[in-house]
Amino acid sequence: MKVAIIPARGGSKRIAGKNIKAFCGKPIITYSIELAINSGLFDRVVVSTDCREISAVALAAGAEVPFVRPPYLSDDHCATNAVIKHAVERLEQDGVDIDIACCLYATAPLLQVEDLQRGLAMLHESGAAFAFSITSFPFPVQRAITRDANGRIRPLYPQHIYSRSQDLPEAYHDAGQFYWGTRAAYLEEMDIFSPRAVGVVVPRDRVQDIDTPEDWAMAEKLYALQHLHGQSQQTARQRAESRG
Template structure:
């Protein structure tokens, strides 16, 4: 396994759900679920939380985060794209540790449901496929429509397909937002975490669950109660 730096982005100024990264699920802050898994699978020296918020910084340290990195305010605005934040954190890490990782992994704390060893698996997947970038996806069986003046479907409405009739080449996949992996040299050159030779890393649909609304926290709590693998994440913490 080549060197990998996992970056966990967590701004303090969430408008949709104020303080969402510190909102608790089963007694632990949302962000901690991702921190604990990343440290367990990659090692504390390879995990960097990118935040502009002092409370998130302190909470991250309580769950094993070891770096004194604070994201600059100009990279923590509502309009701030992700890639400049990744590159800033990367260069800080390289300067601080004298290490230059082969890959940069982006882990969204708002998608905390990941099975054990998923991070190692996507690294192996990317290396074996020699992908410039890879992202987590899950298969979707939904039919999509465009709500235009003349609504149109993503399938032929004269021959509505059954799930079992869909051929492998016609299957559709949803970007989960949970894990992204990019070769460091590609990210530096292209300023984009996706591109080049792209690999789709399939995960289970439940792992695509994302926190967007207050109701999502309640649903995620139920998921954790019925998922031994997810709820036991802190047993060793």
């Protein structure tokens, strides 16, 4: 059985009520729930939360909330892997036979079904423990610079500061959207950021970290553009079909 687990604790500090804050007209967690359900990839879609309000929103969107996340897994420092492990263990206590679990973040409104599909295919084909979304940096990280308290600049990697961009290997970062993993990988709390994982490359215009109000505003702009593009494609298809 394949299970989507959406971690969504209450008490967000930088953006109050982040996981259920209205995003382009509806609670942001709703996008992840609906995408998981409509993808047809999962037998169960479960939200792990410690918050009654989040639970109510999740249930209304069609997800299951079969347990309450305990306080020791609900603070600012708890690792996501521990939350997913707890969810897998709780579901198995209730008789759920899990083969693969997918951690799907509550704040991933730009995620597309095709990316989830590619992730699952790569997990199977590679034999890896994890397959998760990554995206490329827009500028070579090897030419990064730091700035001290006095404003003085130093290269982070002096040996590469004058290297040509085309001579440097492309670097990627976690896109913060989804993490397919085998049951064993989550129960054994394997390290995701290791050769045990494969990266599913997602275009940069479909990725936006949401930690600040500025991030939130940018994500809404990207979503609006994405939605407009989708409508334009649909209109073009309809016109082509009418001509045919």
